[in-house]
Amino acid sequence: MSKSKNPFSKTIEAKQHTPVYKMHRYFARRPHNVFSELIKHYTQEGDIILDPFCGGGVTVVEGLLLNRKVICVDINPLATFVTEMEILPLDIDEFKREFDSLKQRVQSTISYLYRTACPECLVSPSLHGLASEAFLDWVEWEDGQILKCRYKCLEGHSGEKEPDNNDIILAQEIENRFEEIVARENLSFPKQSIPDGDKTDSILRKGYDYFWQLFTKRNLIALSTLVKEIRKVDNPQIQKFLLFALSGTLKWSSKQSHLRGDVVEGWAMHAYWIYPRNLEINVWETFAKRCKAIIAGKGSVKSLNNHYKRASLFDETLKDANVMVLNQSSDNLPLPDKSVDVVITDPPYGGNVNYGELADYWLVWLDGVMDKTREAVINSTQGKDLKDYEEILLSVFRECHRVLKDDSHLVATFNSKDLVIISSFVKAVVRAGFRLIDGGLLYQPPIKAYVTTVHAKEVGAFTGDFIFTFYKETERDKLIEMDAEQCKVMVDEIIDKHSEKAKTEIQFRHWVYEEIIPLLAEWAKSPDGWLTEIARYAESQIKKRKFENLHFEHARSVAR
Ligand SMILES: C[S@@+](CC[C@H](N)C(=O)[O-])C[C@H]1O[C@@H](n2cnc3c(N)ncnc32)[C@H](O)[C@@H]1O
Ligand SMILES: [Zn+2]
Secondary structure (H helix, E strand, C coil), rough: CCCCCCCCCCCCCCCCCHHHHHHCCCCCCCCCCHHHHHHHHHHHCCCCEEEECCCHHHHHHHHCCCCCCCEEEEEHHHHHHHHHHCCCCCCCCHHHHHHHHHHHEEEEHHHHHECCCCCCCCCCCCCCCCCCCCEEEEEECCCCCCEEEEEEEEECEEEEEECCCHHHHHHHHHHHHHHHHHHHHCCCCCCEECCCCCCCHHHHHHCCCCCHCCCHHHHHHHHHHHHHHHCCCCHHHHHHHHHHHHHHHHHCCCCEEEEEEEEEEEECCCCCCCCEEEEEHHHHHHHHHHHHHHHHHHCCCCCHHCCEEEEECCHHCCCCCEEEEECCCCCCCCCCCCCCCEEEECCCCCCCHHHHHHHHHHHHHCCCCCCCCCCCCEEECCCEHHHHHHHHHHHHHHHHHHHHHEEEEEEEEEECCCCHHHHHHHHHHHHHCCCEEEEEEEEEECCCHHCCHHHHHHHHCCCEEEEEEEECCCCCCCCCCCCCHHHHHHHHHHHHHHCCCCCHHHHHHHHHHHHHHHHCCCHHCCCCCCCHHHHHHHHHHHHCCCCCHHHHHHHHHHHH
């Protein structure tokens, strides 16, 4: 097998997500075309790729589309659920049939919860009538009052309106009769309390103790009615895809939805947050859209069906199986030594995204909250600081080193603008026995349309990714003593060099990082704590350089 030792060096314009990735949200999904290019560059058909942090499944889908074999692992059950659904074959006609049958059974019941009067038709539906002319698309709430709503009628009218009396009475009636309806209809919904957490703190302090409290009573009834009916579907595969659609619906159906100008936004923040003005979005309409997204998504990757064969044991991947999906921590993989051809991955970025805490919101509807013990993340509630994060990364990369064939590559994208976090990642990889190859650091600009996402602005994430190419060394070098003062001088020189020319913080960091990171990778074999100190020093020097109208500073002030 001839392997390229030249690092991947193309700058490619990151493309927007394709339909298969639009079926369900996952946090921090990477651009698919960057991954497919990496796969083409570093592997050949039939090679085995390992992604130990597979997240929303980009490596897996792209790898399988290119006829590679992929072993993907994630500690987060939401990640492996989403990934599995992206690659699991679906009989689309059967799915459509089951959707229609579900629609027959529940659409009118659920839509009845959102009945309203269309001002254009001037028809006021009877509260106790069987059919109504119009339905609410969404309702905007503030302090328990309806501010406005959007309607759609069967005649084709739609628009925003002030709530009328019936809208207010209907919402109240559902609220008052909630227990009775749940008992009568034998509905069940998650009863779990919201665990303490760095990202749940914001709502716990506001008095939300249980996940169900994040939903209006109307939406809870609608969601649990759907769950009940989906569970009755006989075909287990179709049932799973309908649950997947329900899970996709959750992004939109809690009080974490809101209006941004005219745009309806589901929950897209990387923290739990209920806006003072929040939206109650029609669950049936959202669910129907999610089902359509699944039909489009699965339709776009039909070619995967021909080869799909999932392995439960590694040996099967050597035969005709082409994919293994493991929901576990990657620090202890059920794979033989020197068995995979390449590692292509996108590790977690310090405390930037707390996947586990955020995923619990979905997981309570699927499986229950996640065991986060070995999640590589910085999280004070979990008692994990930078060192713990680095320790877990190190154990995962050691495992990668063990299962990777000799003379092979570990390729990772990394999205953080914090040099301290980057240095932790680099150190973990180097300490595990890898070397950053010459030219093995490349900056990839972000997907243009997503640069303005609230999250990117808020945390000041480096909006593009660095792509790192490491090489497996067979012998681990001993630690080397570095002269801290000399290294700091080198850091200063690099920072000074770019300080004048750079116009924005992003540009400045980008230029500085391109030179500093390879040095950090060289210095990573220094004794413990040392590299972090240098990275902190560099961060503090970088921060001294002030920019006017900084994208990040501006964004932070907007987010405050
Ligand atoms: C940056 S995300 C990967 C995103 C992915 N590239 C995508 O495009 O969707 C990092 C992932 O690492 C996972 N993770 C964290 N610690 C882990 C561990 N010890 N073992 C396996 N996965 C872990 C998180 O659950 C998260 O899904
Ligand atoms: Zn009308």
